[in-house]
Amino acid sequence: MxxxxxxRSVVSIVTEEAEAAxxxxxxxxxxxxxEGRDIVExxxxxxxxxxxxxxxxxxxxxxxxxxxxxxRCNACGNEFHLIPIDKRTWTCPECGKYKDYQLVxxxxxxxxxxxxxKGN
Amino acid sequence: MDESRVIEVKRDILAxxxxxxxxxxxxxxxxxxxxxxxxxxxxxxxTTFLLALMESLKKLSDAKMGVIEADLESDVDALxxxxxxxxxxxLNTKGVCHVEMGMMKQAYAAxxxxxxxxxxxxxxxxxVCPADFDTGCxxxxxxxxxxxxxDKVCKYPPMFAVVDALIVTKCDYLPLNEDxxxxxxxxxxxxxxxxxxxFVTSARTGExxxxxxxxxxxxRKQMLS
Numbered sequence: 001m002x003x004x005x006x007x008r009s010v011v012s013i014v015t016e017e018a019e020a021a022x023x024x025x026x027x028x029x030x031x032x033x034x035e036g037r038d039i040v041e042x043x044x045x046x047x048x049x050x051x052x053x054x055x056x057x058x059x060x061x062x063x064x065x066x067x068x069x070x071x072r073c074n075a076c077g078n079e080f081h082l083i084p085i086d087k088r089t090w091t092c093p094e095c096g097k098y099k100d101y102q103l104v105x106x107x108x109x110x111x112x113x114x115x116x117x118k119g120n
Numbered sequence: 121m122d123e124s125r126v127i128e129v130k131r132d133i134l135a136x137x138x139x140x141x142x143x144x145x146x147x148x149x150x151x152x153x154x155x156x157x158x159x160x161x162x163x164x165x166x167t168t169f170l171l172a173l174m175e176s177l178k179k180l181s182d183a184k185m186g187v188i189e190a191d192l193e194s195d196v197d198a199l200x201x202x203x204x205x206x207x208x209x210x211l212n213t214k215g216v217c218h219v220e221m222g223m224m225k226q227a228y229a230a231x232x233x234x235x236x237x238x239x240x241x242x243x244x245x246x247x248v249c250p251a252d253f254d255t256g257c258x259x260x261x262x263x264x265x266x267x268x269x270x271d272k273v274c275k276y277p278p279m280f281a282v283v284d285a286l287i288v289t290k291c292d293y294l295p296l297n298e299d300x301x302x303x304x305x306x307x308x309x310x311x312x313x314x315x316x317x318x319f320v321t322s323a324r325t326g327e328x329x330x331x332x333x334x335x336x337x338x339x340r341k342q343m344l345s
Contacts, residue, residue, distance in 0.1 A: 002216075002218050002249035002252060004216075005137075005218075005253075006134070006252075009133050010133055012136075013131050013133065017129050017131070023127065031133070036278040036281055037252065037278065038248050038249075038251070038252075038278055082312075084277045084312055085274045085308075090311060099311070099314070101314075103281070103312060106312075107281070109252075110131060110133055111129045111130070111131050111133060113126050113128050113129050113130075114126070114127045114129055115126055115127075116124070116126075116127060118123045118124075
């Protein structure tokens with residue numbers, strides 16, 4: 001259950017940023033999450049509600065934006081969606097090169113923005 | 121009235137742990153200590169592999185070695201390492217499924233004045249959570265035992281994606297597990313991690329262990345150069 005550590009960090013970043021910006025109440029937290037991050041979304045959300053109690057982020061909604069595994073073909077530079085268990089996706093659809101690429105997306109895990117109501 | 125506003129943040133959620141890990145890694149490098157994070161599921165054979173690896177490393181050099189034994193509850197593994205005459209620190213996470221930097225620094229401090237050429241972290245037996253947490257090690261490896269089946273690579277892709285080497289353990293069981301498709305494992309493991317080094321070993325028979333030791337020896341040399 002590594003979600004606890006992660007959510008603790010989320011709450012601390014969110015409260016720090018909201019307070020620095022003089023926000024009175026955080027309403028939404030937008031998180032960008034790569035496919036390669038194993039997160040239980042329901043658990044993440046409920047832990048957030050629990051750990052954010054008594055802070056400026058209490059009651060805020062967590063919005064997760066997932067990013068698929070994307071790779072860039074070493075031969076032609078084309079970027080395409082890779083599905084690790086689907087062999088058909090291991091070939092570049094542009095130039096036909098097989099398994100010759102670098103991972104460019106899919107391991108993201110950051111807070112992109114927060115929405116807040118203005119302070120007084 | 122209540123006006124909504126957007127605050128751009130763009131902050132990595134794991135940045136706190138990552139920064140602490142980077143600093144720890146630098147400090148150990150300056151001391152000449154090479155840290156290796158060993159991950160794998162419960163029963164993959166991490167402790168037995170580690171004992172065999174240290175035996176093989178002894179053949180290559182007269183190195184000082186130590187082990188941090190992370191375990192949810194017990195000291196079973198730490199005692200095995202101590203019985204082999206290797207200094208070890210037991211890191212009980214009390215149910216936490218991974219090791220992060222706060223724990224790692226505490227465990228390291230428990231060695232006091234002892235300094236090592238190689239320090240091994242036997243991570244919590246788990247193929248999911250440890251993948252996300254940088255433990256301040258110089259290299260990370262994962263173990264997959266033959267009895268577990270080759271298809272774990274399809275079920276836990278992130279773990280296979282973040283490690284420097286995959287060690288297939290208990291290869292003496294290969295004749296008993298006809299379904300274990302070594303070529304399929306190698307092919308799938310390199311889908312997300314094209315540069316992955318792969319070793320096939322058995323700690324019990326010693327097969328492949330010298331090759332892993334040579335790899336570890338080489339990685340320490342690279343770190344020092």
